[in-house]
Amino acid sequence: xxxxxxxxxxxxIKQRQQATWATGDYAVxxxxxxxxxxxxCEAVDLxxxxxxxxxxxxNGNATLAAARQFADVTSTDxxxxxxxxxxxRAAAERLPVTFQxxxxxALPFADGSFDVALSTFGVMFTPNQEKSAAELARVVRKGGxxxxxxxxxxxxxxxxFKSIGKHVPPPAGIKSPALWGTEARLKxxxxxxxxxxxxxxxxxxxxxxxxxxxxxxTYYGPTNRAxxxxxxxxxxxxxxxxxxxxxxLNRGGKDTLIVPGEYLxxxxxxx
Numbered sequence: 001x002x003x004x005x006x007x008x009x010x011x012x013i014k015q016r017q018q019a020t021w022a023t024g025d026y027a028v029x030x031x032x033x034x035x036x037x038x039x040x041c042e043a044v045d046l047x048x049x050x051x052x053x054x055x056x057x058x059n060g061n062a063t064l065a066a067a068r069q070f071a072d073v074t075s076t077d078x079x080x081x082x083x084x085x086x087x088x089r090a091a092a093e094r095l096p097v098t099f100q101x102x103x104x105x106a107l108p109f110a111d112g113s114f115d116v117a118l119s120t121f122g123v124m125f126t127p128n129q130e131k132s133a134a135e136l137a138r139v140v141r142k143g144g145x146x147x148x149x150x151x152x153x154x155x156x157x158x159x160x161f162k163s164i165g166k167h168v169p170p171p172a173g174i175k176s177p178a179l180w181g182t183e184a185r186l187k188x189x190x191x192x193x194x195x196x197x198x199x200x201x202x203x204x205x206x207x208x209x210x211x212x213x214x215x216x217x218t219y220y221g222p223t224n225r226a227x228x229x230x231x232x233x234x235x236x237x238x239x240x241x242x243x244x245x246x247x248x249l250n251r252g253g254k255d256t257l258i259v260p261g262e263y264l265x266x267x268x269x270x271x
Contacts, residue, residue, distance in 0.1 A: 008173035013127045014105075016171075018078055020221040021125075027059035027085040028219040036120050036149050036202055036263070037061035043198070043265050044147035046071055050115040053139060055132075056104045056122025060086025060097075062147075066118065067095040074114075076102035077122070105131040112141040120149040121157075121263070124180035127171070133189035137270055146190075146268040149200070152181035155262030156204065156249055161222070163245055167238045168226045181264040194269040199262060206257040209246040213239065 040062055046052070048070035054063040059082055063075035067090065075090075075097050077083050083099050090097040102108055104123050117140050126132040136146050151157035158178040170176075179185040186195050206212040216223040227235050252258035 008127065008171060010105075010128045013171045013174060014078075014103075017125065017127065020225045021079045022081055023221040024219040024224045025085075026082060026219065026221060028215065030059040030061060030082075030085075032204075033120065033202060034061050034064070036200075037063075037065035037118075039200065040118055040120060040147045040149050040265065041065045041069060043267050044116055044118070044145045046116060051113065053107075053109070053114040053117045055102075055107070055117055055119045055136065056125070057086060058082050058120075058122055060089055062118040062120045063097055064089055064093065064095060066116075067097050068093075071116070074098045074100060074109075076100050076104075076107070078103045105135060107135045107139050109139045111138050112144075113139050115141060115144045116147065117144075118147045121151060123148065124150045124177045127174050129175055129180070129185075129189060137190060137193065137268075140270050142270055144270050146193075146266075146270065148180070148264075148266040148268070150180040150264050150266065151178055152199070152262045152264050153178040155181070156245075156259050157261055157263075159245055159249075160242070163241045164222065164226045164238070166241065167234060168229050183264075186266060186268075190268050193271050196267045196269075198265045200265045202261045202263060204257070204259040204261055205252075208257050209243055209250065212246060212257055212259075213242060 046066060046069050050071050052066045052071040052073045054075045057063050057075040057077045060075055063073055063086055067073045075086050080101050083101060087099050104126050105128050117136050123132050140146055183197055217227055230238060249259045250257050
């Protein structure tokens with residue numbers, strides 16, 4: 001008899017992920033990625049007055065970019081502290097944004113409620129990929145657009161997670177988030193919809209490899225939790241692997257750190 005494969009416990013995995021992203025202060029890293037939100041709003045050809053939903057918004061990069069273009073923006077994330085960072089930023093710029101805690105796999109909105117849904121390096125990390133993709137398509141009206149920015153498997157962040165996974169294996173049965181950065185997986189997740197993609201580069205600019213490591217160990221939840229899960233010797237091994245990755249990809253020379261981070265920019269037109 002063949003073994004019956006049980007479905008992963010998505011609820012338990014999601015709870016652990018929620019705790020991970022609440023660790024440190026992702027906003028310290030997130031604010032450096034602001035240009036990606038601006039680019040994504042251009043890619044979806046955002047119109048003033050459109051109803052926009054930012055899913056897994058983090059500290060609100062796409063949220064702010066859309067609000068600056070006079071869109072009617074609702075910003076959502078399942079980590080309340082990240083929404084608080086977005087609220088602070090919107091208040092500082094006097095931008096009218098609705099903030100609401102929400103799970104990307106169970107969005108609390110009616111079918112076709114939005115003209116545009118956005119997510120920058122957010123929804124790609126949901127454990128149940130099919131469910132979150134279906135939710136994005138459900139809440140966007142027919143003929144609306146879904147704009148995504150997802151790290152690719154081959155790019156810097158894809159390689160970063162591979163390096164971490166060698167030392168702290170991901171939950172069994174969960175597909176890699178980096179698959180959201182491949183055209184093949186997007187076709188599986190959004191069947192029947194029009195999909196356009198373009199590879200883009202975001203440059204991680206830090207003072208040095210040590211500076212990057214200090215920031216990511218302190219503020220970036222997945223890296224922070226990975227180091228916390230290891231003893232001293234294994235932490236040293238992980239750190240050595242990450243430093244090797246940084247030094248191999250650094251194009252900034254000895255004086256600084258400039259690492260190209262490839263991501264896939266996606267526009268899905270719903271049908």
